[in-house]
Amino acid sequence: DAGVTQSPTHLIKTRGQQVTLRCSPKSGHDTVSWYQQALGQGPQFIFQYYEEEERQRGNFPDRFSGHQFPNYSSELNVNALLLGDSALYLCASSLRPQALMNTEAFFGQGTRLTVV
Amino acid sequence: AQTVTQSQPEMSVQEAETVTLSCTYDTSENNYYLFWYKQPPSRQMILVIRQEAYKQQNATENRFSVNFQKAAKSFSLKISDSQLGDTAMYFCAFMNRPEGMDSNYQLIWGAGTKLIIKP
Numbered sequence: 001d002a003g004v005t006q007s008p009t010h011l012i013k014t015r016g017q018q019v020t021l022r023c024s025p026k027s028g029h030d031t032v033s034w035y036q037q038a039l040g041q042g043p044q045f046i047f048q049y050y051e052e053e054e055r056q057r058g059n060f061p062d063r064f065s066g067h068q069f070p071n072y073s074s075e076l077n078v079n080a081l082l083l084g085d086s087a088l089y090l091c092a093s094s095l096r097p098q099a100l101m102n103t104e105a106f107f108g109q110g111t112r113l114t115v116v
Numbered sequence: 117a118q119t120v121t122q123s124q125p126e127m128s129v130q131e132a133e134t135v136t137l138s139c140t141y142d143t144s145e146n147n148y149y150l151f152w153y154k155q156p157p158s159r160q161m162i163l164v165i166r167q168e169a170y171k172q173q174n175a176t177e178n179r180f181s182v183n184f185q186k187a188a189k190s191f192s193l194k195i196s197d198s199q200l201g202d203t204a205m206y207f208c209a210f211m212n213r214p215e216g217m218d219s220n221y222q223l224i225w226g227a228g229t230k231l232i233i234k235p
Contacts, residue, residue, distance in 0.1 A: 044225070109159045
């Protein structure tokens with residue numbers, strides 16, 4: 001079992017560009033949550049997808065959008081990139097949203113996005 | 117709004133020593149979950165230990181244990197017999213105990229403590 005996989009591992013983009021990050025959940029998991037972790041800080045919740053719908057959203061602007069596919073994989077899209085979007089983007093998967101309360105949530109190794 | 121505070125940006129101890137990482141949180145809820153996660157240089161978050169607020173008994177996982185003080189809203193992590201592999205960022209996190217599918221299942225995180233175990 002490959003666990004949670006994220007791609008790419010590193011990415012450099014220019015201000016104003018758009019970026020797409022990808023996450024494949026652990027086998028058997030159907031829920032994907034995305035977090036933004038700025039350098040030296042704890043993660044901030046972006047949104048969560050379950051049954052191909054955005055179920056919850058954190059305090060992020062509409063430039064951040066996502067999608068979940070029938071195979072439960074997910075994409076995070078960020079439009080009109082700003083320098084402040086530079087961060088590590090983490091994906092977590094679980095079996096249904098409520099599993100995040102217990103030990104059944106697994107994280108990927110993240111995508112390091114640098115905006116120049 | 118719930119907040120999580122980790123007041124120790126960095127700690128350093130010798131191998132085999134015991135170290136305690138501090139965490140305080142603020143919430144008006146009575147039922148919730150608290151977590152300690154480890155983030156090694158590989159960047160992958162790994163769950164270390166979890167505590168349910170309605171359980172008075174402190175959680176333990178091998179060398180890791182917590183001191184949960186609900187009234188003081190304190191949730192510290194003790195690592196006994198520290199090992200070089202314990203070197204990592206440690207994050208304290210909070211989640212309300214949701215009641216249904218439309219409930220809020222997001223984790224709220226502290227800023228982290230960098231723990232260095234010296235040989």
